[in-house]
Amino acid sequence: MPTIAEGDRFPHVSGKTFQGEQIDLSGYAGKRNVVLYFYPRDLTPGCTREAIDFDRKLADFDAHDTTVIGMSVDPLEAHQTFTTSCGLHFPLLSDEGGALSDTLGIKADQGYSRRTTFVIDKTGVVRKVFEVQGVDGHVDQVLEAVRSLA
Numbered sequence: 001m002p003t004i005a006e007g008d009r010f011p012h013v014s015g016k017t018f019q020g021e022q023i024d025l026s027g028y029a030g031k032r033n034v035v036l037y038f039y040p041r042d043l044t045p046g047c048t049r050e051a052i053d054f055d056r057k058l059a060d061f062d063a064h065d066t067t068v069i070g071m072s073v074d075p076l077e078a079h080q081t082f083t084t085s086c087g088l089h090f091p092l093l094s095d096e097g098g099a100l101s102d103t104l105g106i107k108a109d110q111g112y113s114r115r116t117t118f119v120i121d122k123t124g125v126v127r128k129v130f131e132v133q134g135v136d137g138h139v140d141q142v143l144e145a146v147r148s149l150a
Contacts (some may be wrong), residue, residue, distance in 0.1 A: 002116055002129055003105035010036075010120045013100065015071075015093040018080040023069065023091055025120070033066040033149055034120040035142055038095075038106055038113040042074045042082035046135045050115075053139040055088050064146045065122070073098045073112050119145045 004010060013036070014024040028034050037054070039047045054061075054068050061068050070092045074082070079092040101107035106116045115135075119128040119142060128145040132138050 001105060002131065003103070004118065004126055004129065006126055006129055008126050009124050010118060010126050011103065013093075015095075016076070017091045017093065018076040018083070021091065023093060026124070028067060028122070029124055030122055031065070033064065033122055033146060035061065035066055035068045035117060035146065036120060037068070037070055037115075037117040037142075038101060038104075039070060039072050039115055040108070040112040042072060042078045042092075043085065046115075047072070048082075048086060050132075050135040050138060051082070051086055051088055053135065055086070055090065057139055057143055058089055060143055061146060064143075064150065066146045069093060071095050071100070071113070073101065117142055119149070121149055 016022055025034055039050060041047055068090045073095050075096050076094050095101050098107045098111055101113040106114045108114050115132040117130040118126055121127050127149060
């Protein structure tokens with residue numbers, strides 16, 4: 001069970017993408033909502049479907065002032081391969097070693113992140129937490145949660 005609940009302020013998160021872009025969640029404050037989704041592994045069937053589903057709906061998220069960011073314990077090199085092979089248009093950050101996943105209470109015994117999605121509003125407050133059991137339909141549920149922020 002995640003240690004961050006709905007109504008909590010999301011902790012500071014920053015990192016670099018494989019392209020070298022620095023992303024800091026606090027940079028979205030007052031400007032955009034953030035969907036930060038954690039997934040177990042790059043290039044696995046469920047994670048690939050989930051990433052492609054998010055990518056297909058990016059315009060819908062953008063229409064609601066929302067940025068999508070993916071994160072896993074995979075290294076940046078794996079993210080580069082994943083992004084390229086799936087044609088993704090949103091950033092992936094690495095939680096290599098799983099320190100953030102551990103802090104958030106979503107690190108599995110095997111060392112990867114459990115599939116968990118946080119919808120964070122423009123003030124940095126978590127508005128919805130999804131502990132995802134299956135990827136089918138998940139992105140639509142997240143988009144509905146984002147629409148309810150308006």
